[in-house]
Amino acid sequence: MSKVALITGVTGQDGSYLAELLLNKGYVVHGVVRRSSTFNRERIEHLYLDESIREQSFHLHYGDLTDSSSLNRIIEKSEPDEIYNLAAQSHVHVSFQMPEYTTETDAVGTLRILDGIKELGIKTKFYQASTSELFGKVQEIPQTETTPFYPRNPYANAKLFSYWTTVNYREAYNLFASNGILFNHESERRGESFVTRKITMGVARVLLGLQDRIILGNIDAKRDWGYAPEYCEGMWMMLQAAEPDDFVLATNETHTVREFIEEAFSVLGENIIWQGENENELGVLYSNGKTVVSIDKRYYRPTEVDLLIGNPEKAARILGWKPKTNFKQLVKLMTLSDYTKTKTISHL
Ligand code: NAP
Ligand code: GDD
Numbered sequence: 001m002s003k004v005a006l007i008t009g010v011t012g013q014d015g016s017y018l019a020e021l022l023l024n025k026g027y028v029v030h031g032v033v034r035r036s037s038t039f040n041r042e043r044i045e046h047l048y049l050d051e052s053i054r055e056q057s058f059h060l061h062y063g064d065l066t067d068s069s070s071l072n073r074i075i076e077k078s079e080p081d082e083i084y085n086l087a088a089q090s091h092v093h094v095s096f097q098m099p100e101y102t103t104e105t106d107a108v109g110t111l112r113i114l115d116g117i118k119e120l121g122i123k124t125k126f127y128q129a130s131t132s133e134l135f136g137k138v139q140e141i142p143q144t145e146t147t148p149f150y151p152r153n154p155y156a157n158a159k160l161f162s163y164w165t166t167v168n169y170r171e172a173y174n175l176f177a178s179n180g181i182l183f184n185h186e187s188e189r190r191g192e193s194f195v196t197r198k199i200t201m202g203v204a205r206v207l208l209g210l211q212d213r214i215i216l217g218n219i220d221a222k223r224d225w226g227y228a229p230e231y232c233e234g235m236w237m238m239l240q241a242a243e244p245d246d247f248v249l250a251t252n253e254t255h256t257v258r259e260f261i262e263e264a265f266s267v268l269g270e271n272i273i274w275q276g277e278n279e280n281e282l283g284v285l286y287s288n289g290k291t292v293v294s295i296d297k298r299y300y301r302p303t304e305v306d307l308l309i310g311n312p313e314k315a316a317r318i319l320g321w322k323p324k325t326n327f328k329q330l331v332k333l334m335t336l337s338d339y340t341k342t343k344t345i346s347h348l
Contacts, residue, residue, distance in 0.1 A: 002057070006078050006124075008032045008065060008113070009086030013189045014129070016043035017232040018084060023047065023057055025236075030078040032063040032071075032087060043189050065109030066101075072116045075124075082239050084127045085113055088159075091193060092133065093301055095155035106158035107165075114169045114177065125239045128166040130179040131159050132224070132250070132308045142311040145181065145246055152303040167246070176244045180235050183250035183310040186330060187228035188337040195257055196225065200334040203264045204342040206292050213292050217299025219257040219281075222307045226251045227325035227333075237319040250310025251323045260331060261293060267335040 005022050009015040010031030022029050033041065041048060047058050059078070063070035065087050075083070088106045089095060095102040110128060117124055135143045136152035151157045163179050170177040190197040195216070202214035226249070234249045255263075261283060262272050271286040272293070283293025315321040325333070 002026055002028045003081045004028045004030065004078060005082045005084065006030045006032070006075065006080035007084045007086060008063075009088065009129070010060070011040050011044060012086060012090070013043065013187060013191060013228055014185075014232055014235075015084075015086045016189060017187070017229045018086070018235060019044060019047060019058065021229070021232055021236060023053060028057045028059070030059045030061060030074065030080065032074060033060050034064055035062055065105045065112065068112045068116065071112050072120065075113070075116050075122055076120055079122065080124050082125045082127070083113065083117070084129075084235060085110055086129045088129065089155070091191075092153050092155045092305075093299070095153050095158075096302055099154035102154050103158045103161075106155060107161035110162035111165050114165060114175070117175065118169065118173050124176075125244070126166070126169075126175060126177040127235050127239055128162055128177065128179045129235075130163045130166075130181045130246070131156070132181060132183040132248075132310055133305060134160055134163060134181065135308065136305050138307055141307070142250075142252060142309045143248065144311045145248055145314055152305050153301065163246075170244050176239070178238045178241070178244045179246040180231075180238055181246060181248045181310075182231050182234075183224040183226065183248070183308055185226045185228040185231040185249075186334060188334060189228070190334070196260060196334060197338075199257075199261055199264050200331070200338040201342070203261075203268065203335055204338040207268055207270065207339070208342055208346055210342065210346060213294055214261070215294055215296045215299070216257065216261075217295065217297070217301070218304055219261065219293075219295070220306075221304060222254045222256050222309070224250045224252070224254050224309045225260075225327060225330055226323045227330050230323055230325060234315060234319065234321045237315075237321050241319060245318070247315045247319065247321075248310045248312050249315055249321065249323075250312045251326065252309065252311055253327055254307065254309035255327050263328060263331040264335045265292075267332050268339060
């Protein structure tokens with residue numbers, strides 16, 4: 001008998017990689033999708049358009065994390081062995097502008113699923129998409145599973161509620177429920193408003209003459225960036241462990257946004273020189289003096305997370321999980337992907 005998985009957030013970056021991984025492992029996969037006035041399934045289109053996959057092993061259901069009745073119906077109907085709760089309003093900057101909706105989805109949404117599992121009496125394992133944003137104003141370097149949390153924005157506050165609700169349902173009701181405390185992970189499928197993808201798309205467009213410059217916020221923030229498909233495998237590994245637990249997934253390497261920009265331009269043979277300071281700082285091409293990066297305070301956050309770097313030792317020891325793609329390899333694959341795609345589209 002095939003195992004059955006239910007993924008919320010299946011149309012997102014991680015949801016799409018996880019769906020592929022589970023289908024390749026022979027799972028039947030159910031995904032929760034939101035109704036949208038424009039097409040929002042690009043990342044899973046290749047799975048959905050394959051008739052044999054669609055008919056036999058990949059099923060999509062309309063639902064929303066703000067709507068218990070849809071979630072309960074989907075859980076009851078799909079009878080999953082494993083639930084991966086990846087759905088979220090996942091943008092930190094947006095969460096300052098939509099704190100209530102972010103909390104409804106990212107905090108209460110998790111409670112809705114966990115309580116649905118409990119009340120329906122469904123025997124399923126549960127994965128919660130927790131985040132390094134919980135560490136916020138970091139209390140320890142590098143961050144581990146025992147580092148105290150200090151969230152710095154509505155998104156992280158909501159995820160803190162979900163983290164502890166997952167722990168509480170594990171302890172109170174004996175559910176197999178685990179938190180993956182994942183540090184930033186990126187890919188060719190990363191949402192276009194997150195900084196890495198904004199940079200790699202911007203570099204491609206600037207060098208192909210389709211965009212004047214890339215306009216960014218705080219380029220001195222440091223992040224521990226890994227490659228998303230490897231992190232999705234880590235999620236699955238957490239639910240195959242002997243016991244439910246909480247695990248950090250990270251590369252243990254940290255870089256500034258500035259370094260990401262420099263590396264992305266260098267992949268395409270260009271060097272950046274920095275001129276000026278703070279919001280007047282400019283990034284200029286060494287080859288011809290053209291300004292290609294500038295700063296706009298609009299992208300600053302009211303409270304910033306300055307530095308993230310994780311230690312994934314526990315995941316290595318207990319799960320056998322290790323990151324494979326390093327910073328330079330990640331920047332290269334994302335930049336080349338966006339350059340190739342942009343060039344193809346602009347030549348059509
Ligand atoms: P993403 O690309 O933004 O995808 C988010 C998914 O959630 C999308 O499928 C989105 O649907 C769905 N969604 C949003 N609001 C919803 C709602 N109210 N009801 C149902 N679905 C909803 O995020 P990601 O990068 O794949 O991240 C996956 C999860 O891991 C998120 O919970 C995120 O907070 C967490 N996380 C991510 C990272 C990272 O670096 N990527 C690190 C740590 C934790 P639409 O496609 O319709 O918008
Ligand atoms: N998005 C964005 N856009 N960020 C910018 C920009 C810009 O124009 N300019 C500078 N930054 C800085 C942000 O201030 C932040 O310090 C850093 O770049 C990374 O921002 P994001 O790529 O938006 O990611 P994030 O770290 O805030 O959040 C991501 O990672 C978390 C895990 O640590 C998201 O994927 C979250 O959902 C996830 O939990």
